[in-house]
Amino acid sequence: MKKIILPVGLLIILSLCFGDFINPEGSQLARLYRNMTEGSATFNVRTATYNGQYAPKNAGVIWITNSQNQFVKTVKIWASSYRSALVRWISSSGQNTNGAITSASINTHQLHNITWNGTNAQGVAVPDGDYKFNVEFAEHNANSSNMGKFKQVTFTKGSTPVNLTLTDETYFKNMSLTWVPAIVNGTLSGTVTSSMGTPIQGAVILAGSFNVVSSATGSYSLSLSPGLWNVSCTVNGYITQQMNNVQITASTPTVVDFNMATVGIEDETTPSAYLSLSQGYPNPFKEFTSLSFSTKVPGMVAAQVFDLKGRYIRQLNADSSTTVAWDGRDDAGRYCVNGIYFVRVESGNFSATRKVILQR
Numbered sequence: 001m002k003k004i005i006l007p008v009g010l011l012i013i014l015s016l017c018f019g020d021f022i023n024p025e026g027s028q029l030a031r032l033y034r035n036m037t038e039g040s041a042t043f044n045v046r047t048a049t050y051n052g053q054y055a056p057k058n059a060g061v062i063w064i065t066n067s068q069n070q071f072v073k074t075v076k077i078w079a080s081s082y083r084s085a086l087v088r089w090i091s092s093s094g095q096n097t098n099g100a101i102t103s104a105s106i107n108t109h110q111l112h113n114i115t116w117n118g119t120n121a122q123g124v125a126v127p128d129g130d131y132k133f134n135v136e137f138a139e140h141n142a143n144s145s146n147m148g149k150f151k152q153v154t155f156t157k158g159s160t161p162v163n164l165t166l167t168d169e170t171y172f173k174n175m176s177l178t179w180v181p182a183i184v185n186g187t188l189s190g191t192v193t194s195s196m197g198t199p200i201q202g203a204v205i206l207a208g209s210f211n212v213v214s215s216a217t218g219s220y221s222l223s224l225s226p227g228l229w230n231v232s233c234t235v236n237g238y239i240t241q242q243m244n245n246v247q248i249t250a251s252t253p254t255v256v257d258f259n260m261a262t263v264g265i266e267d268e269t270t271p272s273a274y275l276s277l278s279q280g281y282p283n284p285f286k287e288f289t290s291l292s293f294s295t296k297v298p299g300m301v302a303a304q305v306f307d308l309k310g311r312y313i314r315q316l317n318a319d320s321s322t323t324v325a326w327d328g329r330d331d332a333g334r335y336c337v338n339g340i341y342f343v344r345v346e347s348g349n350f351s352a353t354r355k356v357i358l359q360r
Contacts, residue, residue: 035128037159039118039181043075043133046111046174050149052139059105060137060148061089062114067130067154073121074100075133076114081105085138087147092134096121111174118157128158135172155179184250189221190257192233200260203235207246226250232312233258239344240312242304262310277345277352280326284357288327291356293318297348306342318345328358335360 043062049055059079064072071093079086082105083095098121101114112135120126131154138148149171155162162179169175192203192214199218204211207222207229214220214235226249232242238260248254274296280289295301303318305326314331316324326343328336336358344353 035158036125037118037128037157037181038125038184039157039179041116041118041131041133041155041157041162041177041179042113043116043153044111044113044174044176045133045135045151045172047109047135047137047149048171048173049109050139050171052148053141055139056108057105058109058137058139059083059085060112060135061086062112063089063093063100063134064116065092065132065134066126067132069132071096071121072126072131073098073116073119075116076101076112078103078106082138085140085142085148086136087142087144088136088150089134099123126157129156130154131157133177137171151175153177183225185223185225186248186250187221187253188224188229188231188246188248188256189219189253190255191218192220192235192258192260193218194238195259195261200235200238203233203238203258203260205231205233205258207231224248231256233260234311235260236309236311238262238310239306239342240304240310242312242315275345275347275350275352277343277354280343280354280356284359285328286358286360288325289356290323290325291343291345291354292323293345293347293352294322295347295350297350299348302346304344304346306344307336308340308342313341316343326356328360 047058047060059082061074061077061079063074066072074093074097077097077100118125133153135151136148142148151172153166155164155177157179159181161181164177166175188207192200194200201214201216201218203214205220205222207224210222210224212220212222228245229248230242230244231246232240234240241258241260243256246254246256276294278292280291283289301318303316303324304312305314305316307313313336314326316326318324324343324345330336338358338360341356341358342353343356344351
């Protein structure tokens, strides 16, 4: 008999497809092609009597269905001896209570506060999309021709938070629904080196209120939530660098390296045929100082202020003019202390620096 040998890749594909056949919503293949945002939904509802035969005693249930009204999971049921009265839920779920909070019927109507973690009855995460909280309760021996009261609330499970407050109805009051997606951070990392390529230890990398210090090898790593971040690198003796609008993506590494230039104490750098920068006027200054520049390099011009130790102080507007002005404040609008500062203008690969003195 000849042996049949299947390649490993084919075995993997077969296992994925077989998993799809058994559990199409939560299979490995489904996860590859569908977004499944983790998070938590909270739903509040207070039932109100319709003066049924056994009122105010009532049996009820809250369950989840998808956009096609297919059963996903029972979240809470209070109907140990009277489940037969929950006609809609039985039709939807087949009385599946896996993972649900269960109890006996209650003697009075109350506020039900429940949470759903975005999984189905098998505990498998479901794909993003529209889902519905279904509420059914009965105060009489309900049947298919004389059912209890029913309410359905729809929301979208995804990366966007949801916060709904619904208008009171006759039998359903104090309704609210929130969906809070879990924030999965991304990683910002890189190395800090001098212009000679030597690792710099002790540099402070700052992103918002988060910061980290570079190691002996110049490396750093910082966990940040997804979004755009302004990132700066500061170390004594070097000109602070700032990278604006760095994109951080969930579960994804982003690399930003800093190559630091040393701070000089000259009044100005060597004039260039491509970029020149005037002395500040007035200088020393009390309220503001202005510097004119000219450049032959096309593209964006950047201007920044640093203190005597090379620490970043302020980003100046130099995009649409040939003059930069500084009012003696930092990026947060705080007045700087009296002393020596440097205004640095960059255009392409060229830069020019002037020393200004703040003296209030």
